Amino acid sequence: MHFTTRNARLAVAGSAVFGLLALTACGGAETPTASANEKIGVSLITKDSTNPFFVAMQKGAKEEAGKNNVELTIASGKADGDEQGQVQAVENAIAQGQKGILITPNGPGVNSAIKKARDAGLYVIALDTPPDPADTVDITFATDNFEAGKLIGQWTAKQLAGKPATIALLDLFNDKVVSVDYNRDQGFLTGLGIDVKDPKKNGDEAKSGTAGSSSYSIVCNEPTQGAEDGGRSAMENCLTKNSNINVVYTINEPAAVGAYNALKAAGKAEGVLVVSVDGGCAGVKSVKDGIIGATSQQYPLKMAALGVESIAKIARGGEKPKNSEGLDFYNTGVALVTDKAAAGVTSIDTAKASTLCWG
Numbered sequence: 001m002h003f004t005t006r007n008a009r010l011a012v013a014g015s016a017v018f019g020l021l022a023l024t025a026c027g028g029a030e031t032p033t034a035s036a037n038e039k040i041g042v043s044l045i046t047k048d049s050t051n052p053f054f055v056a057m058q059k060g061a062k063e064e065a066g067k068n069n070v071e072l073t074i075a076s077g078k079a080d081g082d083e084q085g086q087v088q089a090v091e092n093a094i095a096q097g098q099k100g101i102l103i104t105p106n107g108p109g110v111n112s113a114i115k116k117a118r119d120a121g122l123y124v125i126a127l128d129t130p131p132d133p134a135d136t137v138d139i140t141f142a143t144d145n146f147e148a149g150k151l152i153g154q155w156t157a158k159q160l161a162g163k164p165a166t167i168a169l170l171d172l173f174n175d176k177v178v179s180v181d182y183n184r185d186q187g188f189l190t191g192l193g194i195d196v197k198d199p200k201k202n203g204d205e206a207k208s209g210t211a212g213s214s215s216y217s218i219v220c221n222e223p224t225q226g227a228e229d230g231g232r233s234a235m236e237n238c239l240t241k242n243s244n245i246n247v248v249y250t251i252n253e254p255a256a257v258g259a260y261n262a263l264k265a266a267g268k269a270e271g272v273l274v275v276s277v278d279g280g281c282a283g284v285k286s287v288k289d290g291i292i293g294a295t296s297q298q299y300p301l302k303m304a305a306l307g308v309e310s311i312a313k314i315a316r317g318g319e320k321p322k323n324s325e326g327l328d329f330y331n332t333g334v335a336l337v338t339d340k341a342a343a344g345v346t347s348i349d350t351a352k353a354s355t356l357c358w359g
Helices: 006-016 052-067 083-095 108-119 145-160 179-192 228-241 253-265 281-288 300-315 350-354
Strands: 040-046 070-076 100-103 123-127 139-142 165-171 208-211 214-223 247-250 273-278 294-297 335-337
Touching (some): 052 070, 052 300, 083 108, 100 108, 145 247, 281 350, 335 350
Parallel strands (some): 123 139, 165 247
């Protein structure tokens, strides 16, 4: 989800992340402009506090807070999916009279609290996970998760080279709808050449058919909660349905490692294409070690740093950020990481990705 032409924007997004903040957005009540030397209260509310992706966000936010005279509050849900923990953190930010909130929403159950914050005059920026609907927040700074999925799908198609694909889809949830979940899944299928029906719904595509020059069958859609143990149990469940799986899509790299361990324990790891999204340092190493064939790297530290900078500027009378052209969020960039480059699919190798990774 980012473009001018998609590929042109992706090439420059990483370096442009801290640039050009202009016009936009919706918002609630106007708050008085802060002086240059006044501390700006901002909360960063992540899905959990242990995932390296969110730890990187915290690091980026803290570094930028120091540069912008921001008093930063760090909060999170107890685990990915904990909506109530995030609701409490939002309410705390309102009660403290803060100027803004950066949040990676755990689900639609947080939407009403976000509305309450905006009505109270806080500027709310979603990071990584656009809420549904997108205008629940003032703006989202995120990876184009559809593009991230599409890149690993295109890479997979090139590696298959016409061979049949027997696919396991290891998603995030099966009990709630989160945009990062369906965008990555549906982007992967699109990149592979499989027609998706509702791009905002996982699992409604035809379970078998033709994808480009390959035939395909989808064995399973299993939730992982984005965790290694979840990836392992999901992969074990899929293998009971079909032991000949040769393509494994995973929502993130911890789930990918869990899936690989299940495949290895079953004696099935050889020749299976495991792909993922995130690009953390551990994930890049997994690509280098051959555990993951390819991953799409995103840049959480930049998302959070840009968010802190933006709220500080707005609080002091500066301009509001605007969405990337043609999108309903601000695109912070993505790059395919693999040591097995595929013709026609732009990528970077693990040596380059290691200089850009996080965690």
